[in-house]
Amino acid sequence: MAENGTRHCDVLVVGSGAGGLATAIVARKAGLEVLVVEKEPVFGGTTAYSGGILWIPGNHLAKARGIEDSREAARTYMRGEAGNHFDEARVEAFLENGPRMLEFFERETEVKFALADYPDYHPDRNGGVAIGRSVSALPYDARRLGPEMRRLRKPLETITFLGMMFNSAIADFIAIEGS
Ligand SMILES: Cc1cc2nc3c(=O)[nH]c(=O)nc-3n(C[C@H](O)[C@H](O)[C@H](O)COP(=O)(O)OP(=O)(O)OC[C@H]3O[C@@H](n4cnc5c(N)ncnc54)[C@H](O)[C@@H]3O)c2cc1C
Incomplete structure (x- = not known):
């Protein structure tokens, strides 16, 4: 300063x-x-309220599981979903950098992701898939934030389960089951 x-x-x-x-x-x-x-007096924004599901076609977790997908299929799906709002340059940037973003955060930070076994909103439409594009962050022990934890916006009570965000509770369960 x-x-x-x-x-x-x-x-x-x-x-x-x-x-x-x-x-x-x-x-x-x-x-x-x-x-x-x-x-705001707390950090996290709307993100702290969210279900935490990231929709990232072409992600490395789906590839590691052998799930078949292609950039062309994802582009087709997005074109169908977006209609007149389809913006080719933005979609290409998203398809190129979304998977890189996930890998960057796993490599450079303590965040870890897992495939969320969710379908696309419209899996039966052109380019849609039943699994492979939705990803969730694995649970993180917020006590590691130390005193900063108090400044983190709390999740919405209406969408929590046993005090955790619903998706976190599921991810936790999957992690425990898988270990
Ligand atoms: C209940 C719920 C569930 C959701 N689930 C999902 C989901 O599963 N998957 C998904 O992809 N999306 C989901 N969403 C949507 C997602 O949460 C938002 O699209 C995303 O969090 C937006 O992130 P952001 O960083 O753009 O904005 P935010 O997270 O809202 O952050 C913006 C921040 O900027 C601050 N700010 C604004 N103006 C100023 C200013 N002038 N000066 C200083 N600070 C300012 C705000 O206070 C806020 O903290 C969900 C949303 C809700 C409400």
């Missing part, structure tokens, strides 16, 4: 949801000085 109270950084991230914090982590890993600002 400078003497007059001004803070300097290479990257200023506004908001501490998945988008903001993922940006912050990537920038920090690239050696940049990052500052995250959050308007």
Whole structure:
């Protein structure tokens, strides 16, 4: 911090949801000085309320399980789902970088993912699949956040099960069953 109270950084991230914090982590890993600002007293944004399912066609977890899929199929599915809102450049960026993002976070952070055994919303439509594109983060012991844990937005009570997000409870169960 400078003497007059001004803070300097290479990257200023506004908001501490998945988008903001993922940006912050990537920038920090690239050696940049990052500052995250959050308007709420807790961090996590809408992301902290979410079910935590990521829809990432072409992910390495599906490949490791031998599930057949292709970028063309995913593109076809997205074209059908998005209709007039289909944006080719954005879709290509998503299909190219989504799988890379998952691998980056598994490699560079403590986050681990597992395939969620969910179908696409419309698996019977062109390019749709019954399994392989939905991924969930495995449970993480939030006590490792130390005092920061108190500043993490709590999940919505209405969608928790035994005090955990419903998907986390399922992922936990799968992890225990698989061990
Ligand atoms: C109940 C529920 C379940 C969901 N389940 C899923 C799911 O399973 N899978 C899925 O893909 N999506 C799901 N979603 C949607 C998903 O949660 C959101 O699309 C995603 O979290 C958005 O992330 P974000 O980083 O863009 O925004 P957010 O997580 O909302 O983060 C934005 C942050 O910016 C802060 N902010 C805003 N303006 C300012 C400002 N001017 N200055 C400082 N800070 C600011 C906000 O306070 C907030 O913390 C779900 C949503 C809900 C509500």
